[in-house]
Amino acid sequence: MPDRVPATDLPPGAVRPAGPWAVVNTGDRLSAVSRRCRHQLADLAEGSVDADGCLVCPWHQARYDTSTGEMVTGPRGFLGWHGPTPGYTTLVRWFGQVARLRVRRAVRRGDDVVVEG
Ligand code: FES
Numbered sequence: 001m002p003d004r005v006p007a008t009d010l011p012p013g014a015v016r017p018a019g020p021w022a023v024v025n026t027g028d029r030l031s032a033v034s035r036r037c038r039h040q041l042a043d044l045a046e047g048s049v050d051a052d053g054c055l056v057c058p059w060h061q062a063r064y065d066t067s068t069g070e071m072v073t074g075p076r077g078f079l080g081w082h083g084p085t086p087g088y089t090t091l092v093r094w095f096g097q098v099a100r101l102r103v104r105r106a107v108r109r110g111d112d113v114v115v116e117g
Pocket of ligand 1: 038058
């Protein structure tokens, strides 16, 4: 049984959980990425979509390209600290570019959005 989300729960700009996946509707495209942030494992299904269509982590706002799983902007903070950490941010972004999120296609099927493969 594939992982799925009711399409009515996934309007443009929404992120929802489906099994191990965060299913994202950027407004232009549906996709699914693995749920654990490459920084400190926050649940990306609790994240948001920004104006550029990137998935934003709910903890320290690392940004991901949901078509590649690549971290395109590193975290702004760590643990409970939220603020500038330039060298650390660059280092984590490098890691997030190498160790990308897993990516799957998500398609509308009937009343659901289904994660393929
Ligand atoms: S856990 Fe995602 S940016 Fe820190």
